Amino acid sequence: MRKKSFLSYEAKLIIAIVAILLLVFLPIPFYDNFIEIKSSLVLYYKENLAQYPIWLQILPFVLPVILIIAIKLIRKNRSKYVEDNFYNIKWTWVWHKNNIANLQCFCPTCGESLYYDDTTSKFTLQVSKIDFICDKCQKVMGSIANENNKLSSSQLVKKEIQRLIYRKLSEDKNLTK
Numbered sequence: 001m002r003k004k005s006f007l008s009y010e011a012k013l014i015i016a017i018v019a020i021l022l023l024v025f026l027p028i029p030f031y032d033n034f035i036e037i038k039s040s041l042v043l044y045y046k047e048n049l050a051q052y053p054i055w056l057q058i059l060p061f062v063l064p065v066i067l068i069i070a071i072k073l074i075r076k077n078r079s080k081y082v083e084d085n086f087y088n089i090k091w092t093w094v095w096h097k098n099n100i101a102n103l104q105c106f107c108p109t110c111g112e113s114l115y116y117d118d119t120t121s122k123f124t125l126q127v128s129k130i131d132f133i134c135d136k137c138q139k140v141m142g143s144i145a146n147e148n149n150k151l152s153s154s155q156l157v158k159k160e161i162q163r164l165i166y167r168k169l170s171e172d173k174n175l176t177k
Helices: 009-025 030-049 054-079 153-176
Strands: 083-086 089-096 099-106 115-117 128-134 139-146
Touching: 083 153, 089 153, 099 153
Parallel strands: none
Antiparallel strands: 083 089, 089 099, 115 128, 128 139
């Protein structure tokens, strides 16, 4: 879904034309002010910054660009992690900002979508479980122990995905040391 713009393209064009006309016809001494600002910047540079090497002068402008690129690359690598196997079940998801969204499970043998059954048996179980069943194969493909009945299966798998991401990040940190 496309984001709605605050102003339409036509409105932006009209505002730009009006702004240009105002700048041209209003008696404001822009050029004089521009020359004055330029000369004060040159004076400031000569007094305070010219004594430092050029690479040190450029660093404050280049460093934020490098950091932004690094952050984009880290996010891109994380967003490639959208599929894994947990509890002998194939799971897929998409990233929505920093959250896992559209989590789905599939049969590892036939690829059909699985449904789950979280009912407990007649026997008293201390730990309930969630069974994932394939309609096509007609069998239980995997189970998840659910000690906390308030958590759904998707929340359990999301926690597992986050745990794996943190483990991979800590392994990467240990390798760089």
